[in-house]
Amino acid sequence: MESNSSMYEKLIQEKIAEKGEYGVSQQELAKSIGISTRELSIILKKLIEKKVIQKKTVKENGKSVIKLFAIKTVEKANVYVNLENIKDIPCFSCKLLYKCNNGAHVTPSSCSKLSEWILYLAS
Numbered sequence: 001m002e003s004n005s006s007m008y009e010k011l012i013q014e015k016i017a018e019k020g021e022y023g024v025s026q027q028e029l030a031k032s033i034g035i036s037t038r039e040l041s042i043i044l045k046k047l048i049e050k051k052v053i054q055k056k057t058v059k060e061n062g063k064s065v066i067k068l069f070a071i072k073t074v075e076k077a078n079v080y081v082n083l084e085n086i087k088d089i090p091c092f093s094c095k096l097l098y099k100c101n102n103g104a105h106v107t108p109s110s111c112s113k114l115s116e117w118i119l120y121l122a123s
C-alpha cells in the first residue's frame with residue numbers, strides 16, 4: 001500500500017507537470033491539493049532532491065515570482081550497436097595511433113593500412 005507521502009508526491013508531481021511551461025506557485029499548488037504550505041514544502045524538497053521538479057524565478061506582470069516546474073526526463077532506451085563493421089578498423093590495433101593525426105608525420109590520409117581496409121569494405 002502506498003504511503004500518504006508518496007501518494008502526495010505523485011499527485012504534486014502530476015499537478016506541476018499539468019501546468020507545463022507556465023509553472024505553478026507554491027501557494028496555488030497547496031490550495032489546489034488541499035494541504036498546508038508547510039506539508040507541501042517538505043514534499044517539494046524531496047521532489048527537488050529527486051530532480052523531478054525545479055523552482056525557477058520568473059517575471060509575471062513585472063514582478064519576480066518563484067514557480068515550480070516539472071523537469072522533463074528523457075526516456076531511457078537500450079541502444080544496440082553492431083560492432084561487427086568497426087571491430088576490424090586497423091587503427092584500433094595500430095601502434096602509431098597516438099602519433100597519427102592530420103598534419104602529423106603519420107596521418108590517416110596517407111595510411112596504406114587504412115586505405116586498404118576502406119577499399120576492402122567497398123569491394
Ligand code: SF4
Binds near residue numbers: 094097108109113114
Ligand atoms: S590511420 Fe593508419 S597509421 Fe593512423 S592509426 Fe590508423 S592505421 Fe594507424
